[in-house]
Amino acid sequence: MNKIAEKYTDEIEKIIAKYPPEQKRSAVMSLLYIAQREDGCVTKQDIKEIAEILEMTTTEVKTLIGFYTLYHDKPGAKYRIQICNDLPCALRGADEFIAKLCEELGIQIGETTDDGLVSVEPVMCLAACDKAPMFQVQTGDGLEYHELQSVESTLELIETWKKPQGDLNTPKNG
Numbered sequence: 629m630n631k632i633a634e635k636y637t638d639e640i641e642k643i644i645a646k647y648p649p650e651q652k653r654s655a656v657m658s659l660l661y662i663a664q665r666e667d668g669c670v671t672k673q674d675i676k677e678i679a680e681i682l683e684m685t686t687t688e689v690k691t692l693i694g695f696y697t698l699y700h701d702k703p704g705a706k707y708r709i710q711i712c713n714d715l716p717c718a719l720r721g722a723d724e725f726i727a728k729l730c731e732e733l734g735i736q737i738g739e740t741t742d743d744g745l746v747s748v749e750p751v752m753c754l755a756a757c758d759k760a761p762m763f764q765v766q767t768g769d770g771l772e773y774h775e776l777q778s779v780e781s782t783l784e785l786i787e788t789w790k791k792p793q794g795d796l797n798t799p800k801n802g
């Protein structure tokens with residue numbers, strides 16, 4: 629069953645129409661976005677469908693998901709904390725920050741807390757190199773950036789997510 633293709637036929641057709649027929653594979657990022665918006669991640673079925681629609685191989689589609697940190701091929705936490713530990717941030721203590729935060733949350737890097745609320749993963753440069761420790765938080769609703777963080781301010785932020793209808797609020801010292 630072509631779930632994405634059937635549910636979003638009009639949206640997909642409009643996107644593909646923006647490109648010359650021989651370059652319709654250029655629509656791949658938009659179709660990945662639709663799939664992830666629908667499922668919280670890009671499933672194997674989504675990959676197969678997108679590859680068929682755009683006449684790509686499933687390997688080509690999977691490679692893009694692996695390359696871009698904002699796409700995921702597995703379900704994850706409600707709040708994905710993606711911390712930059714590229715060299716400039718590493719020099720400002722990003723690795724120690726990640727290790728301490730994971731310790732406080734009782735998880736290893738890349739894991740999700742038992743309640744499914746938070747995961748922590750390292751990512752490459754997020755263009756705030758003088759503001760480490762810094763991270764982006766990815767949710768189903770979008771992205772938010774937090775700079776000059778401490779473990780304490782990050783834990784405060786996470787507490788706000790536990791409240792009913794908690795929003796992505798920046799703690800006082802964040």
Ligand code: FES
Pocket residue numbers: 712713714715716717752753754755756757758760762
């Ligand atoms: S190196 Fe971390 S934001 Fe650029």
